[in-house]
Amino acid sequence: MSPYIVILSTGSELTAGRSLDTNSGWIANQLFELGWKVKKFITLPDDPNLILKELQSLKDLAKELPVLGIMTGGLGPTEDDYTLETVLKLTGKTSYSIEKAKLRLTKIYEARGKEYKDILPNVFRQTFVPEGCKTLDNSVGIAVGFIESLGENSYLVCMPGVPSEMTEMFKRRLVPELKKLYPRENLNQRTKWLWNIGESLFQNDFIEPNRDEFFKDAEWGVTANRGYIKCIFQSTNESLLETIVHRLETQYPKIISEDVFQYVHEQLSKMGLTISVAESCTGGLLGKKLTEPSGSSAYFLGGCLTYSNEMKTSLLGVPKETIESFGAVSVEVATAMVKGLCERTGSTYGISITGIAGPLGGTEVKPVGTVCIGLREPSGEISVHQYIFPGNRESIRENASNTAFFLLYQSLKK
Amino acid sequence: MSPYIVILSTGSELTAGRSLDTNSGWIANQLFELGWKVKKFITLPDDPNLILKELQSLKDLAKELPVLGIMTGGLGPTEDDYTLETVLKLTGKTSYSIEKAKLRLTKIYEARGKEYKDILPNVFRQTFVPEGCKTLDNSVGIAVGFIESLGENSYLVCMPGVPSEMTEMFKRRLVPELKKLYPRENLNQRTKWLWNIGESLFQNDFIEPNRDEFFKDAEWGVTANRGYIKCIFQSTNESLLETIVHRLETQYPKIISEDVFQYVHEQLSKMGLTISVAESCTGGLLGKKLTEPSGSSAYFLGGCLTYSNEMKTSLLGVPKETIESFGAVSVEVATAMVKGLCERTGSTYGISITGIAGPLGGTEVKPVGTVCIGLREPSGEISVHQYIFPGNRESIRENASNTAFFLLYQSLKK
Numbered sequence: 001m002s003p004y005i006v007i008l009s010t011g012s013e014l015t016a017g018r019s020l021d022t023n024s025g026w027i028a029n030q031l032f033e034l035g036w037k038v039k040k041f042i043t044l045p046d047d048p049n050l051i052l053k054e055l056q057s058l059k060d061l062a063k064e065l066p067v068l069g070i071m072t073g074g075l076g077p078t079e080d081d082y083t084l085e086t087v088l089k090l091t092g093k094t095s096y097s098i099e100k101a102k103l104r105l106t107k108i109y110e111a112r113g114k115e116y117k118d119i120l121p122n123v124f125r126q127t128f129v130p131e132g133c134k135t136l137d138n139s140v141g142i143a144v145g146f147i148e149s150l151g152e153n154s155y156l157v158c159m160p161g162v163p164s165e166m167t168e169m170f171k172r173r174l175v176p177e178l179k180k181l182y183p184r185e186n187l188n189q190r191t192k193w194l195w196n197i198g199e200s201l202f203q204n205d206f207i208e209p210n211r212d213e214f215f216k217d218a219e220w221g222v223t224a225n226r227g228y229i230k231c232i233f234q235s236t237n238e239s240l241l242e243t244i245v246h247r248l249e250t251q252y253p254k255i256i257s258e259d260v261f262q263y264v265h266e267q268l269s270k271m272g273l274t275i276s277v278a279e280s281c282t283g284g285l286l287g288k289k290l291t292e293p294s295g296s297s298a299y300f301l302g303g304c305l306t307y308s309n310e311m312k313t314s315l316l317g318v319p320k321e322t323i324e325s326f327g328a329v330s331v332e333v334a335t336a337m338v339k340g341l342c343e344r345t346g347s348t349y350g351i352s353i354t355g356i357a358g359p360l361g362g363t364e365v366k367p368v369g370t371v372c373i374g375l376r377e378p379s380g381e382i383s384v385h386q387y388i389f390p391g392n393r394e395s396i397r398e399n400a401s402n403t404a405f406f407l408l409y410q411s412l413k414k
Numbered sequence: 415m416s417p418y419i420v421i422l423s424t425g426s427e428l429t430a431g432r433s434l435d436t437n438s439g440w441i442a443n444q445l446f447e448l449g450w451k452v453k454k455f456i457t458l459p460d461d462p463n464l465i466l467k468e469l470q471s472l473k474d475l476a477k478e479l480p481v482l483g484i485m486t487g488g489l490g491p492t493e494d495d496y497t498l499e500t501v502l503k504l505t506g507k508t509s510y511s512i513e514k515a516k517l518r519l520t521k522i523y524e525a526r527g528k529e530y531k532d533i534l535p536n537v538f539r540q541t542f543v544p545e546g547c548k549t550l551d552n553s554v555g556i557a558v559g560f561i562e563s564l565g566e567n568s569y570l571v572c573m574p575g576v577p578s579e580m581t582e583m584f585k586r587r588l589v590p591e592l593k594k595l596y597p598r599e600n601l602n603q604r605t606k607w608l609w610n611i612g613e614s615l616f617q618n619d620f621i622e623p624n625r626d627e628f629f630k631d632a633e634w635g636v637t638a639n640r641g642y643i644k645c646i647f648q649s650t651n652e653s654l655l656e657t658i659v660h661r662l663e664t665q666y667p668k669i670i671s672e673d674v675f676q677y678v679h680e681q682l683s684k685m686g687l688t689i690s691v692a693e694s695c696t697g698g699l700l701g702k703k704l705t706e707p708s709g710s711s712a713y714f715l716g717g718c719l720t721y722s723n724e725m726k727t728s729l730l731g732v733p734k735e736t737i738e739s740f741g742a743v744s745v746e747v748a749t750a751m752v753k754g755l756c757e758r759t760g761s762t763y764g765i766s767i768t769g770i771a772g773p774l775g776g777t778e779v780k781p782v783g784t785v786c787i788g789l790r791e792p793s794g795e796i797s798v799h800q801y802i803f804p805g806n807r808e809s810i811r812e813n814a815s816n817t818a819f820f821l822l823y824q825s826l827k828k
Contacts, residue, residue, distance in 0.1 A: 014439070014455070015442055015451070015452045015453070015454070015455060016442055016443065016446050016451065016452070016635060017438075017439040017440060017441070017442030017443025017444070017445075017446060017452075017637075018443070018635065018636070018637045018638070019439075019638075020434070020436065020439050021435075021439070021455075022434060024431075024457070025428065025431040025433070025434050025435070026431060027431065028428075028429055028430055028431030029430065029431025029432065030431070031431075032430045032431055032432075037429070037430065037459065038429040038430070038431075038459070039429070039458075039459065039461075039464060040429070040456065040457065040458055040464070041428070041429060041435075041455070041456065041457035041458075042454065042455065042456055042457075043438070043454065043455035043456075043457075044453075044454055045451070045452075045453070050453065050454070198530075199490075199492060200490075200491045200492050200533065200536070200537060201529065201530070201533065203492055203493070204533055204536070221426060221427065221430060221432065222427075223427045223432045223433055230432070232432065276719075276725075277698075277719065279698065279701070281705075282702070282705075283698075283701045283702050283704065283705030283706075283710075283714070284691075284693065284697075284698025284699060284700065284701025284702040284704075284705070284719070285698060285702040286698065287693070287697045287698025287701075287719045287721075288696070288697050288698040288699040288702050288811075290697065290698075291695075291696075291697030291698070291721060291771075292697075292807075292808070294771075294772070294773055294774060294807055295774075296697075296721075297721060297722065300697070300721050300722075301721060301722045301724070301725050302694075302718065302719040302720045302721040302722060302725035302729065303718070303719045303725075304716065304717070304718055304719070304729070305690075305691065305698070305701045305716040305717045305718070305719065306716045307701075307705060307710075307711060307714050307715060307716040308711065308714075308715045308716060310715070311690075311715050311716035311717075311759065314758065314759075315716065315718070315729075315758065315759075344728065344729065345725065345728075345729075357705075357708075358708065359708055360708060360709075391554075391578065392554060392578050393706075393708055394578065394706070395578060397702075
């Protein structure tokens with residue numbers, strides 16, 4: 001039995017667009033992997049009336065069906081933290097201070113020095129919870145979380161809004177409680193990526209024809225990204241998932257992958273290979289992505305940003321005549337770029353990107369979105385892959401750099 | 415008169431936590447700059463019943479007060495796009511296809527090849543809008559947006575969920591309509607950026623002491639970014655805003671700026687200057703940011719990514735001994751990097767970045783976050799600025815590349 005799940009986040013910085021709420025999505029993702037679907041996210045400013053009204057409607061809904069409300073934020077020490085006060089108004093309960101949390105808070109504040117010790121009394125409210133509720137320890141920060149009853153099989157969970165405190169409390173304290181409150185069967189999951197295919201085409205070609213066979217006992221979801229779509233399948237039936245993935249691999253052998261960012265990072269690290277890049281239209285975006293994971297210095301050497309034609313010649317040795325004859329965005333220039341690059345850096349892998357990111361610079365023959373990606377493999381072999389990517393300047397640059405990872409993935413898989 | 419504003423985003427990928435809703439925060443931020451506050455964000459899965467229920471309560475609320483609902487998502491071509499259908503159910507209206515959008519869609523799909531042409535009839539629904547509503551053209555993608563009435567002075571705006579399409583539609587089509595629908599006294603606004611100062615310190619040092627004098631007739635807001643905070647002041651009283659900004663400039667002469675990204679782009683273009691970069695820990699992020707605006711090819715030449723020490727020597731000519739004596743993250747290496755860079759590229763401006771992005775590699779003397787930024791100015795003068803940036807790997811890299819723009823800004827201002 002699954003409850004009707006609502007995730008509620010509070011904070012005026014969220015509804016003013018000054019901060020991005022990453023908590024709700026993170027919680028939803030964790031719940032999804034546990035096999036639960038969220039019915040609604042709500043974000044409210046730090047306004048006790050608006051918050052109370054929302055909690056009241058959750059409580060009303062709980063008269064009809066099991067409701068699970070998961071709320072983050074508003075448990076801090078400042079005057080605009082209203083969660084506890086609002087919950088007490090909702091339930092008519094009183095609150096009490098958790099002795100353990102109070103001791104911990106005192107210790108932390110005393111260690112910080114006198115100015116903090118002086119304001120201690122003002123911050124004790126973080127250690128209060130409603131009487132008779134299940135508490136959730138905070139092993140990262142101060143504020144104590146709690147689970148309050150909303151009616152039969154219905155609960156309101158309150159957790160701090162600081163992501164590091166909330167995620168730890170969720171995984172270590174809340175999940176075990178949820179499993180007791182709402183027991184259910186284990187759910188399995190598979191994720192695959194498909195490249196250069198639209199969501200709607202995938203649905204037409206794969207989901208529809210297999211709807212009766214697969215998707216009565218399995219759930220599917222698709223997330224569109226720049227260059228690829230992420231396909232997620234869930235079921236309690238493990239062998240059904242295997243069958244789905246096998247069908248997917250058979251139908252799309254050339255465009256399927258796992259998480260290419262993770263795979264490229266792991267394989268390059270493991271195999272002791274090195275890589276360098278020569279970027280024109282992406283201006284450094286591929287290098288930036290390659291150096292996102294900590295530890296990328298094990299394989300990423302560096303490279304050249306050759307945005308102007310002069311730089312292609314002076315930094316990479318691309319012959320001026322090649323650029324003049326074929327244009328800066330051409331198979332020939334992409335080849336010369338990656339060749340010159342690897343001669344200079346000595347890396348086992350090399351990638352060159354040259355393209356028209358737009359909005360200006362397109363022609364009939366080479367429209368905006370035309371991108372050539374050169375790949376130099378450890379064998380010394382060079383191949384160039386030409387694309388026409390959709391969307392605006394940002395989209396084309398994202399597509400190009402992500403697709404470079406896919407080319408690396410395919411080469412590393414060989 | 416301000417309406418009661420609710421931002422509604424739909425998408426099962428959002429409530430499953432597979433994608434992060436950046437639209438709602440972005441819209442709230444834009445509305446804030448127009449002087450409007452948002453009362454609630456709601457996020458729903460692609461479930462027509464849940465969506466209809468939510469729209470119905472908005473319509474009910476509109477009987478009591480002016481309501482503005484701004485909805486994103488669900489206007490796409492697939493079966494889980496329910497926005498139009500739900501709005502029609504809510505209003506009892508019929509829909510019709512916008513001819514211009516249909517022609518545009520046909521052209522795009524035909525260009526993509528036969529398999530896309532074949533599914534054309536299935537995707538025409540994106541060009542439909544409810545009869546008698548105000549339409550919002552989509553100049554980036556396909557789906558047409560619209561404004562539907564919800565009652566007296568109350569409206570529901572529906573826009574596509576793809577951020578690039580939505581933001582363009584919002585700025586170019588929706589804002590002028592909103593200004594007509596909810597006319598209000600002209601609100602003036604000033605935005606200034608302050609570098610390397612925390613939100614709470616700014617509030618203590620500037621807002622609190624000036625609360626009585628300034629902030630009875632002016633609103634203020636702060637957005638924290640990587641390296642800087644954006645301070646926004648709003649008032650109908652233009653001369654009060656001038657006074658506030660003057661006080662700010664007097665109090666923070668060394669850390670204040672305008673929008674450095676825009677300023678650097680405009681000045682470099684206008685003055686016919688050129689720039690190149692030498693990046694270590696940022697791995698290409700600065701080059702990527704410099705090439706975000708279309709037209710950056712007028713001044714951005716390129717540069718070198720020298721992630722490994724060998725590359726610093728081979729690509730930029732940094733003496734091996736300098737790296738050995740002072741370490742790769744040092745004033746000396748940053749100097750040698752930017753010097754070698756400009757000798758090779760011949761650009762008027764040069765920037766070098768070398769630092770410890772972490773989480774590993776920090777020492778007692780040079781902790782994680784230590785970054786040296788070298789600046790070579792048109793005069794040939796080289797200066798190096800050393801920082802310790804806060805946060806994780808991503809934060810440190812963002813801080814470093816943004817601060818490089820601030821240094822350029824200061825130099826261009828001279």
